Amino acid sequence: MYQSLSISGLITLELHALNNEGAEGNTMMTRMVDIIDQQGQKHSVNAISGDMFKHIVVEHLLGEAKSAGLPLCAGCALFNANRICADAGFMKTPGWGKETPDSEILAGVLKHCTIDDCAGILITGEIGKARSIARKSCFEVGWIVGRPGAVTTESYFHAKYVPEGRGGGSGEGSNLGQNIFHRPASSGQYAVVANLDLYKVGRNDITLAYDLDEEARKQRVSALLRGVLSAFVKPTGAHRNTQNPHVVDFEGAITTSTSTLPAPALSALNLDYLGELDRIAAALNGLSTANNNIAVRKFTGLASFAEQMAGIERQEAS
Numbered sequence: 040m041y042q043s044l045s046i047s048g049l050i051t052l053e054l055h056a057l058n059n060e061g062a063e064g065n066t067m068m069t070r071m072v073d074i075i076d077q078q079g080q081k082h083s084v085n086a087i088s089g090d091m092f093k094h095i096v097v098e099h100l101l102g103e104a105k106s107a108g109l110p111l112c113a114g115c116a117l118f119n120a121n122r123i124c125a126d127a128g129f130m131k132t133p134g135w136g137k138e139t140p141d142s143e144i145l146a147g148v149l150k151h152c153t154i155d156d157c158a159g160i161l162i163t164g165e166i167g168k169a170r171s172i173a174r175k176s177c178f179e180v181g182w183i184v185g186r187p188g189a190v191t192t193e194s195y196f197h198a199k200y201v202p203e204g205r206g207g208g209s210g211e212g213s214n215l216g217q218n219i220f221h222r223p224a225s226s227g228q229y230a231v232v233a234n235l236d237l238y239k240v241g242r243n244d245i246t247l248a249y250d251l252d253e254e255a256r257k258q259r260v261s262a263l264l265r266g267v268l269s270a271f272v273k274p275t276g277a278h279r280n281t282q283n284p285h286v287v288d289f290e291g292a293i294t295t296s297t298s299t300l301p302a303p304a305l306s307a308l309n310l311d312y313l314g315e316l317d318r319i320a321a322a323l324n325g326l327s328t329a330n331n332n333i334a335v336r337k338f339t340g341l342a343s344f345a346e347q348m349a350g351i352e353r354q355e356a357s
Contacts, residue, residue, distance in 0.1 A: 045304035048291025055284030057276035084185035100266030190227030
């Protein structure tokens with residue numbers, strides 16, 4: 040099995056509104072971040088938060104888990120943000136109390152729910168009252184950040200259609216009548232970075248032992264890989280009902296590692312990120328005990344990315 044996998048890429052999205060800051064009056068504000076380029080110059084660019092993208096991955100992971108019949112806690116089965124903490128049955132497991140070791144409770148979490156295992160959770164409340172037990176996520180995603188000079192955001196005027204006429208407006212505060220509003224749409228090339236620590240799936244963070252057998256771990260790893268793939272094929276999020284993003288292109292590299300060496304990742308904000316990844320992989324593979332454990336799989340479109348990820352998933356499932 041692969042121990043880790045990383046995705047470094049540049050995705051082109053057109054006319055999306057996947058992540059916004061909120062509204063000021065009748066104008067919705069898009070999320071902007073400040074970054075520093077390789078020459079030390081500051082840029083303000085549109086971005087989609089890592090929280091939003093992880094939410095997208097987990098939504099797809101939930102579907103995969105249900106489809107494969109993998110275990111889910113009551114909270115995750117309903118896509119509750121509190122996850123296993125919303126599972127009253129688990130939180131009140133007979134025999135558990137203040138004296139129960141954290142490692143035993145964490146083992147119960149891993150066996151009980153695929154999403155809490157893969158996406159992590161902080162358990163507070165019923166069990167032990169005055170303590171918290173952390174399960175770290177097996178995958179990490181960064182902000183999806185616009186490349187300086189290659190992103191743009193425009194604000195567009197909209198009006199709510201009222202068949203009985205144009206009487207009344209947004210100033211009445213009742214949301215009746217013909218309200219006007221301004222909604223942003225962003226287009227451009229966005230740098231993507233994601234890391235999957237596949238060796239952590241089913242592994243207890245406290246004992247560092249696996250609480251699942253090999254077959255159960257394979258099923259969860261496959262579901263996680265399919266969830267990540269689906270997140271790029273269909274990036275769910277805000278305003279998709281009328282601003283379904285146009286995914287135009289996706290280029291980059293998937294790196295994998297079969298050893299304790301991490302699968303390298305590098306942001307596409309670096310214009311030579313693909314060349315750098317090749318050199319990093321060569322350097323890691325050149326270590327005395329490496330044995331060519333690092334592989335770099337480049338892709339030149341969303342179809343190519345899907346083919347590479349599907350191939351990796353088939354290997355992991357076999």
